[in-house]
Amino acid sequence: MNAPDNHLERRARELYREAARQLDPTVAAKLRSARREALAKANDSSLAHRLLQLMLPAGAFAAIAFVALFMSSPVQRPSTAPNGAVQAVDVDGELPPDAAAADPTLYQNLDFYGWLAKNSDSEASR
Template sequence: MNSSDKQFEKRVRALYQEASQSIDPVTAGRLRAARRTALEAATASPHHRARVLVPVGALAAVALAALMIWQPSPRPHAEGEPTAMTEQQENEYLPPGADKADPGLYQNLDFYSWLAANDSSQANR
């Protein structure tokens, strides 16, 4: 620190001492009470939050684990209930695979892409 900083610090300390001695006792008491309240709140808040968040976090973790593990067991079908579609019925709605389709469809793929491009431009007109 240089000498100007030291002189400034001495002047600030003197002003603080003078101001603290000229405060009336009621205001000084209120300031001390406000300071104590603020210090108590500052030290109590993190502990209070931790006491609440730890059980809540543990409960959330247990709930998540239960949801991930729990799976309903399959129910047997009664005779009157409709059953799921068989694989044969599902395949009727799907296009044929490459091994069952006409090989001629795969010979001119460029033609089909050209047709699709020109068909969309015709539809815009």
């Protein structure tokens, strides 16, 4: 299988050399000039490609550093008492506490708290 490939390659090289010998000198000069210009442009684009290759990892590193900084920044948490209990801030004393944040035992005897509210008014008037 190599023999036909070598024959084809050899024949192509012979045809190229023969065509290069028969080429007009002015056309050859224009081709050499065009080749030099193409190589110069390739070097310029190669510089841009190298710059892109450097900027891409630098940008990725900057993004990772930003995420790491964001993740490590302190988060404001509710203030805690010395015994470790969370202190609730009473913004409006008229509203009942949130059911999710309140002690569940407060909701077990709601009738008692209703009775206490009615009777505490009568006790205060005495």
